[in-house]
Amino acid sequence: xxxxxxxxxxxxxxxxxxxxxxxxxxxxxxxxxxxxxxxxxxxxxxxxxxxxxxxxxxxxxxxxxxxxxxxxxxxxxxxxxxxxxxxxxxxxxxxxxxxxxxxxxxxxxx
Amino acid sequence: xxxxxxxxxxxxxxxxxxxxxxxxxxxxxxxxxxxxxxxxxxxxxxxxxxxxxxxxxxxxxxxxxxxxxxxxxxxxxxxxxxxxxxxxxxxxxxxxxxxxxxxxxxxxxxx
Numbered sequence: 254x255x256x257x258x259x260x261x262x263x264x265x266x267x268x269x270x271x272x273x274x275x276x277x278x279x280x281x282x283x284x285x286x287x288x289x290x291x292x293x294x295x296x297x298x299x300x301x302x303x304x305x306x307x308x309x310x311x312x313x314x315x316x317x318x319x320x321x322x323x324x325x326x327x328x329x330x331x332x333x334x335x336x337x338x339x340x341x342x343x344x345x346x347x348x349x350x351x352x353x354x355x356x357x358x359x360x361x362x363x
Numbered sequence: 364x365x366x367x368x369x370x371x372x373x374x375x376x377x378x379x380x381x382x383x384x385x386x387x388x389x390x391x392x393x394x395x396x397x398x399x400x401x402x403x404x405x406x407x408x409x410x411x412x413x414x415x416x417x418x419x420x421x422x423x424x425x426x427x428x429x430x431x432x433x434x435x436x437x438x439x440x441x442x443x444x445x446x447x448x449x450x451x452x453x454x455x456x457x458x459x460x461x462x463x464x465x466x467x468x469x470x471x472x473x474x
Contacts, residue, residue, distance in 0.1 A: 288464075293467075294466060294467070295367075295449060295464035295465055295466045295467055296449070296451075296462075296464040297464075298461070298462075301461070341404055343406065350394075350411065351396065351408060351411040352396060352451075352462055353408060354398075354405075354406040356403075356404065356405045357404050357405070359404070
């Protein structure tokens with residue numbers, strides 16, 4: 254089995270600040286994803302990457318950047334944090350079948 | 364409208380009883396995944412389904428691709444089954460999994 258590690262677990266930022274969330278996986282999966290989950294709601298896809306250095310926009314990419322530096326890591330940047338950014342950000346990976354998730358980064362913007 | 368619609372949105376079960384959760388799809392769906400999100404927010408994989416049925420302990424899930432729905436049956440509900448259940452539809456793609464999530468069913472199992 255493998256594990257997906259997201260850092261930090263909790264992130265507090267100021268409005269307008271640039272914030273970066275990190276994700277590492279040791280499944281050796283090709284595809285990695287960033288999802289956003291707002292309180293009491295389902296998950297929405299922000300960015301995904303099918304291989305190292307690849308980036309694809311999801312349904313919610315505006316206001317975000319991403320970087321797939323190597324196969325095992327995928328980072329997400331909130332370019333200018335807004336108060337409505339408060340949500341849980343979930344990283345995931347897959348090998349073209351089942352998708353596995355990290356434990357999430359909870360973002361609060363003050 | 365919702366591409367993946369889950370019902371019910373919330374459910375309270377007495378310990379030891381049975382129930383079924385449902386997902387209806389209005390998009391082409393090749394596979395379905397079911398997850399349980401615990402109160403701390405972690406998403407645990409329950410089932411990965413091609414059309415057909417799988418069973419794991421007290422849980423059983425079916426994906427009917429012709430009628431575009433999936434069900435998750437919980438038998439003999441336990442307190443630790445509480446949490447939010449999500450289904451996710453995989454959209455047809457040649458190279459990777461791209462999931463569309465339902466809004467979730469919040470399950471509370473009470474003594």
